[in-house]
Amino acid sequence: METKTIRFLRRGEPISLANVPPDRTLLEVLREDLACTGTKEGCGEGDCGACTVVLAEPEGEGLRFRAINSCIRLAHSVDGMALWTAEDLAAEDGALHPAQEAMVQCHGTQCGFCTPGFVMSLFGMYQNHVCKGEAVTRELAQAELSGNLCRCTGYRPILDAAQAMAGLPPVRVDQARVAAQLREMNEAPAPGQGAYLAPKSLAGLLAARAAHPQAQIVAGCTDVGLWVTKQHRQFAQILDVTRVAELRRVEQYPHHIAIGAAVTLSDAFAALVADRPQLKTFGERFAGLPVRNSGTLGGNVANGSPIGDSMPVLIALGANVVLMSQRGHRELPLEQLYTGYRQNVIAADEVLAWIKVPRPTKAEQLKAYKISKRYDDDISAVCLVVNLTLDGDLVQRASIGAGGVAATPVRARQAEASLNGQRWTQQAAQRAAAALRAEFQPISDMRASAAYRSEVLGNLMQRFWLESQGLTQINLESFELEEAA
Ligand SMILES: Cc1cc2nc3c(=O)[nH]c(=O)nc-3n(C[C@H](O)[C@H](O)[C@H](O)COP(=O)(O)OP(=O)(O)OC[C@H]3O[C@@H](n4cnc5c(N)ncnc54)[C@H](O)[C@@H]3O)c2cc1C
Ligand code: FES
Numbered sequence: 001m002e003t004k005t006i007r008f009l010r011r012g013e014p015i016s017l018a019n020v021p022p023d024r025t026l027l028e029v030l031r032e033d034l035a036c037t038g039t040k041e042g043c044g045e046g047d048c049g050a051c052t053v054v055l056a057e058p059e060g061e062g063l064r065f066r067a068i069n070s071c072i073r074l075a076h077s078v079d080g081m082a083l084w085t086a087e088d089l090a091a092e093d094g095a096l097h098p099a100q101e102a103m104v105q106c107h108g109t110q111c112g113f114c115t116p117g118f119v120m121s122l123f124g125m126y127q128n129h130v131c132k133g134e135a136v137t138r139e140l141a142q143a144e145l146s147g148n149l150c151r152c153t154g155y156r157p158i159l160d161a162a163q164a165m166a167g168l169p170p171v172r173v174d175q176a177r178v179a180a181q182l183r184e185m186n187e188a189p190a191p192g193q194g195a196y197l198a199p200k201s202l203a204g205l206l207a208a209r210a211a212h213p214q215a216q217i218v219a220g221c222t223d224v225g226l227w228v229t230k231q232h233r234q235f236a237q238i239l240d241v242t243r244v245a246e247l248r249r250v251e252q253y254p255h256h257i258a259i260g261a262a263v264t265l266s267d268a269f270a271a272l273v274a275d276r277p278q279l280k281t282f283g284e285r286f287a288g289l290p291v292r293n294s295g296t297l298g299g300n301v302a303n304g305s306p307i308g309d310s311m312p313v314l315i316a317l318g319a320n321v322v323l324m325s326q327r328g329h330r331e332l333p334l335e336q337l338y339t340g341y342r343q344n345v346i347a348a349d350e351v352l353a354w355i356k357v358p359r360p361t362k363a364e365q366l367k368a369y370k371i372s373k374r375y376d377d378d379i380s381a382v383c384l385v386v387n388l389t390l391d392g393d394l395v396q397r398a399s400i401g402a403g404g405v406a407a408t409p410v411r412a413r414q415a416e417a418s419l420n421g422q423r424w425t426q427q428a429a430q431r432a433a434a435a436l437r438a439e440f441q442p443i444s445d446m447r448a449s450a451a452y453r454s455e456v457l458g459n460l461m462q463r464f465w466l467e468s469q470g471l472t473q474i475n476l477e478s479f480e481l482e483e484a485a
């Protein structure tokens, strides 16, 4: 099948690559086709950040920069974008970029293997914060480097480097020029789509889906990428949803927000956090920043992993999903999307188009808990999200989403029933904890045993009760990095 030529900007110059297979990764293209071996492969599964590169697309007058993992990103997905790798930062005379110079001055590089990835996350931080005059706090640096692992535990000098960048002589990307070059490139796309379909409109997406139901749908590729790199699956044809303008938007309505399926996890959580600030930490604990910058909310929901993080939140918030095809659209509560382990009701000609999230009410009490082995950049063993609508101490409505306890993300109906119409007391919380433990029969796997999962599920309800009474907990969220330094 014909493959469209990939075109992107690097160091201000257009690069054209013909005959790239649809399932070839960006890292393979960089290292093997372009012989740019400065970008490293560590894990090949989005975990370590050694392969981090930065992408930019036009936004407003300038550019939107995103650090992403090139190991699980498909090469065709960067068509029409600007790309920076660790080899693109130094000036022509060899002068280092502040992201590099700060690493040198702060002794931030030890083994050096992970360093190109750290430098690229620093470059993303530089563009998104330092160039806008925003301070890089320790908290920000830690959040933005959450997708980069240093196996020799040398995080402190790297965090120092993040904070030192602003004090070095500035280096600016000519954003207006790059944006104009990208607009010109995108106005005259290379002809033909063939093996990698990337429609730009919803109508185009629905037509492509109807015409090519066998094509593998891909969004940010943070799940599908691992099927390529770890399971060695091959895809003859790919349908990429991330260029569809309508699905890249978050739309605000009086009673709900509608998040397009192709909105990145970073932007989707920002929209959720704008309405519900208590979800901030939970959002930042979803993978690491490069995964959130590539992965989409629609991909998380459509993938339907039982340990996926956004679904328990969305279930507890009462979110609906909108499925669309050329035949029309249908809307259903998110929990009704799933029929079994990684199985759903999305038909062969349908796509997930929107996730509609009700706005908060004043009476809402909401907490989202994620239990994972590692605090950052890890997948949940158990997730519990409790949302109570209280009238005084009377539970008007309990809405509870859970992950890691069944074959799909689930609504905890029995625990909800035990609370609805009851007074919110310690006894009610204990009954709800018991109902939660009785309602699900989790499995044992490498993340946790079944017994642990059951125990912790009920414990989280107890914790929710304590926190609802204003009892402060000792928890990792209150841990200040500076104090340990
Ligand atoms: C290192 C790492 C850490 C991770 N940590 C977490 C974590 O903490 N919590 C968590 O929940 N997940 C985590 N994930 C999993 C993953 O990042 C998420 O599931 C992500 O939201 C997937 O979105 P995507 O856009 O990358 O989907 P893709 O990989 O592109 O697609 C996933 C699936 O959804 C389908 N799909 C995508 N969009 C649509 C659509 N619009 N309509 C129909 N089908 C569609 C695809 O066909 C595919 O089957 C992690 C992944 C990695 C690599
Ligand atoms: S190589 Fe580890 S995240 Fe890509």
Ligand code: FES
Pocket (backbone or CB within 6 Å): 108, 109, 110, 111, 112, 113, 114, 115, 149, 150, 151, 152, 153, 154
């Ligand atoms: S500097 Fe590479 S693992 Fe620490």
